[in-house]
Amino acid sequence: MEIQHLSVRDFRNLALAELDLGQRFTVLFGENGAGKTNLVEAIYLISTLRSFRVSELGPLIREGAESAHVELRGRDLGLDLSSRLGVNLVRSGRSVRRSAIADGKTIRAAADFYGRARSILFTPEDLGVLRGSPAGRRNFLDRVIFARERAHIGDIQAYEKVLRSRNQVLRGDHSRATRDHLLETYEVALGELGSRIWSRREALVDALRPSFVSAFTQIHGGGRVAAVRYAPRLGSVAEGEREAALRDSLQRRRGDDLARGTTTVGPHRDDLEMSLDDHGVGTFASQGQTRALVLAFKIAEVRGARELSGEPPLLLLDDVSSELDPQRNARLFEALTADAGQCVLTTTAPHFVRLGEAADARFVEVAGGLLRDSTKPA
DSSP states (O other): OEEEEEEEEEEEEEEEEEEEOOOOEEEEEEESSSSSSHHHHHHHHHHHSSSSSSSGGGBBOTTTTTTEEEEEEEEEEETTTTEEEEEEEEETTTTTEEEETTEEEEEEEEHHTTSOOEEEEGGGGGGGGGSSSSHHHHHHHHHHHTOOOOHHHHHHHHHHHHHHHHHHHHHHHOOHHHHHHHHHHHHHHHHHHHHHHHHHHHHHHHHHHHHHHHHHEHHHHHHHEEEEEEEOTOOOOOGGHHHHHHHHHHHHHHHHHHHHHHHSSSSOEEEEEEETTEEEHHHHOHHHHHHHHHHHHHHHHHHHHHHHSSSOOEEEEOGGGGSSOOOHHHHHHHHHHOOOSSSSEEEEGGOOOHHHHHHHEEEEOOOOOOOOEEEOOO
16 A cells, blocks of 8 residues: 555644655654654554554543544555545543544454555664563564564464463462363463464564575675574474474473463563574674664565565654664665665654665654654755
C-alpha cells in the first residue's frame, strides 16, 4: 500500500495533524518532544494495532481527551484501488477500547486488519539491542515477524498468557494433584505455541542471513565477517520434533521451576546472536560495529519483505541517523535509497539526513505538535 496521507486527532501531543507523505522519503524534523515520534507511532499503530513504545493504549490518547483517531489514506498498488485505514481509541473506565476500520467498515478480528499497511520500524533503541538483554533481542526479532506473518502476534500473546498462568501455578498454593493437572495442561499449550514461535524465528534468521552479511559489508566496509543465528535454549532440534521437545523439557524441569517460581525453558528464554569473525558481539565488536550489525539486519529485513510481497514495505526510521558517524550515515542512506520504497524519517536537524541531490524527499518541520512544510536543506 502506498501511503498518501496521515490524519491524527487527539493522539499523544497531537490535537489535530494532517501529513501528506512523499512517494519516497518524508523527513520530519524538529526538537525533541515536538511530536515527530508520535507521528511515526501513529503509522505503526495502524500497521500493527499496537504501540512500539508502551504496552497499554491509554497513553496514546491526548491528555484531557476521551478518544483518539488515526487514519491513513493511500492506494493498494496490487488492486489499483484507493483505501482508508483507521484506528479509534476510546477510554472506557480504566481501560481503552480499540476498533479498526477499513474503507468505512469495522474489522472485528485483528488478524483481518493487521498487515494491510505493512511497515518496518527502526528506533534508536534498536541500535543498542545487541548489548542489551535477550528479551530485547527477542522483541526485536518478533517485531520483524509481525510485519510478515499475521499469525505470529496472536501466538506470542497466547504464549505469554499461558506462560503467566503456569508461573502463577508454580508460585501458588495448590494440592499436588491440582497443581500437576494444571501444569500438564499449560505445558501442552506451551509446547504447541512455543514450537511455532521457535520455528518462525529460526526460519526468519535463516532467510535473512545472506542479505544481512552483504548489507553489513556495504555499511561497514570489508575486513570483517558477520554472522547471525537464532539460539534456542534447547539447542538444535528438528522442526517436527520441537513441540514434543518443549513439552518434555517443561515436564522434566518442573522441580527446578517450582523451586524458582518461574518457567526456565521455552522460546521466552531463547536469544538472537550476532558475531564478527566468530567472536561474540558483546566482548569483541566496537560500538560502531555493533550498530552496523543492527542496521544490516534491518536492511536485510527490508530486502526480504520486498522479495516476499513483491513490493517494499513502508520504512519507519525514528531518529537513527543522529546516532551514527557521518561515514556510516552516508552508507545507510545509500542502501536505503536503493532498497526502500516509501520511508518516513525523524531527525532533530535535517542536515543529519543525507539522501543525495537526486532523492525524492519532502521535509516537514514539527514543533509543539504542529506541522509545517519546509524546503529541502542545502
